Ligand SMILES: Cc1cc2nc3c(=O)[nH]c(=O)nc-3n(C[C@H](O)[C@H](O)[C@H](O)COP(=O)(O)OP(=O)(O)OC[C@H]3O[C@@H](n4cnc5c(N)ncnc54)[C@H](O)[C@@H]3O)c2cc1C
């Protein structure tokens with residue numbers, strides 16, 4: 146691994162080593178660019194991951210202070226845990242499930258396709274599927290996505306069998322084990338999926354793509370990467386010209402350090418990315434860096450989600466095998482006749498007994514709740530993921546009262562469901578219930594959203610500087626050497642799980658940054 | 668949410684052998700404020716696995732009446748036919764540990780008193796239906812909520828519960844479920860091979 150001096154101002158500093166930051170770091174290093182990667186969390190490995198839900202959560206989830214507001218149910222059920230993200234080398238690619246779907250073309254043109262929706266701050270992306278398609282292809286190859294690049298699909302587990310048969314009975318056409326960044330066979334030096342069922346706890350067999358054991362070691366092998374774990378960025382500094390010049394961070398000992406930089410890329414997962422830019426406010430940028438539009442922190446999206454769990458007479462053992470073992474794609478279309486714009490996916494989900502108890506129906510007690518627990522081994526489950534509407538008032542702000550362990554203001558996450566989100570969720574609950582009813586479900590639970598696993602849009606891309614924070618390359622409109630490199634770039638959320646798109650954007654951005662560096666434009 | 672240390676104590680890697688020895692070996696060293704004891708059903712999912720059917724839990728901070736009340740409250744909040752008291756006792760253990768903090772000890776004392784006041788005497792001795800109604804009336808009480816939240820992170824988070832509810836837990840050391848029934852469901856037809864390809868074989 147390389148080592149760079151703190152006053153070396155020729156390096157690209159990337160903050161956050163997850164899907165976006167980890168992939169960007171490797172792509173830049175492969176092109177010969179020197180990178181310092183700052184990561185707030187510690188470095189784990191497949192060997193140290195834990196097949197046990199709460200200990201794993203306590204090991205790598207992001208548990209720093211956060212607050213919530215708004216009418217979303219998460220604010221009531223999990224007031225200090227608005228999001229489920231990770232703080233570890235590899236970021237949330239440690240806990241992610243691996244579902245890897247491309248966006249549809251129309252989803253890049255949400256404003257044009259859906260028209261004006263009251264209360265929604267819809268905007269078309271400055272790029273389309275055509276721009277991203279070649280990068281999607283590269284991302285799928287890098288991540289080893291099943292059903293692409295000649296990689297076989299994964300075998301379905303019991304949970305999938307229930308979904309598949311129900312889907313067929315209600316007439317759905319597109320149900321399969323989907324596209325997953327999980328090795329169905331050994332590939333790229335990593336083994337095949339052992340069907341552990343602990344995808345949400347870090348894959349102990351390394352079958353699931355995570356930047357921890359793919360991008361980051363590959364980047365280290367180039368000699369161009371210095372990864373600094375336990376390094377929590379607190380502020381991005383700029384020079385008199387208004388160019389990003391350094392990142393101030395707290396090291397493992399809690400000491401303040403300053404790393405000079407030629408370019409700074411922010412990939413902290415939407416909540417923390419917006420927070421870092423807000424924390425970096427200065428005399429020249431009083432409302433936070435790259436916030437001349439006033440859109441920084443706004444248009445926070447989390448996908449319209451919910452789960453449907455159903456109990457049966459016969460055993461399912463849904464916790465055995467891949468967590469997202471299958472998908473129904475028929476509803477992932479824009480068909481306003483259903484009473485809402487945008488589409489959604491239905492994906493299997495399973496939780497171990499501890500998390501099932503915590504998430505099934507937060508706050509519930511008594512025999513109706515416990516009867517679901519009694520049927521645990523006879524339960525099947527699916528998760529709803531659909532496009533939510535960007536709203537200016539759904540936003541990340543700095544708390545005026547709560548501070549984190551470094552004394553920095555905690556982020557507050559405000560979210561209200563849009564009427565479109567609610568209509569979509571209700572439709573999806575009904576469809577999910579129909580799928581299970583078709584194969585003999587006894588009882589069905591409409592489980593409310595978990596803390597946000599998909600966090601998007603707080604630094605959105607826009608063609609015009611007045612509409613968003615960054616341009617089509619993730620370069621901020623205001624500061625040419627400051628980039629947004631994670632899901633906070635998303636102009637709209639689309640109905641698909643976001644990570645493949647985050648990685649495709651990171652690869653595309655690396656081409657742009659390398660090119661701009663070689664032209665001495667940044 | 669439980670911290671990791673608590674967690675490891677309530678569910679040591681070896682699992683059920685803890686049932687018979689909830690820290691009893693430390694009896695001579697530490698003050699004991701109360702004791703919960705029981706005997707596992709010999710033919711139950713837990714009893715069949717346990718090294719010994721008798722179990723005992725030493726309580727260190729809260730008193731016997733409070734311990735008994737917490738145990739009963741856990742059963743009223745989360746009733747499960749056939750779930751051993753030994754599992755519910757883990758809730759008492761967790762509350763007792765939290766009660767090392769004086770504010771929590773005070774909360775427990777006030778909460779038990781509130782239940783008793785509502786029962787017009789001793790909540791523990793009124794009928795099960797009445798116990799349920801009183802809990803429903805006091806459901807927003809901070810003590811009842813603390814016990815409720817502790818139930819969620821304790822009751823379903825231990826090897827005995829795993830055995831009772833049919834969750835197999837840790838899988839890596841056993842090679843996952845690839846050869847242990849990840850796709851053994853037989854009551855529905857198998858999906859097409861296109862939708863669900865056969866597992867890879869070298
Ligand atoms: C349980 C679960 C299941 C999921 N399943 C799927 C799925 O199937 N498909 C899918 O597409 N997506 C899935 N996701 C979402 C996916 O994990 C995220 O989309 C993706 O990881 C986001 O990438 P990112 O780079 O934006 O952020 P992350 O991967 O979260 O990385 C951000 C990193 O930045 C670090 N960081 C933050 N602030 C600072 C700071 N101030 N200084 C230094 N470092 C900092 C964090 O510690 C973290 O390591 C899932 C998520 C969860 C929680």
Ligand code: SF4
Pocket residue numbers: 327337338339340341342343344345347348349350351352353466467468843
């Ligand atoms: S099911 Fe497969 S991908 Fe998920 S944790 Fe297990 S081996 Fe990894």
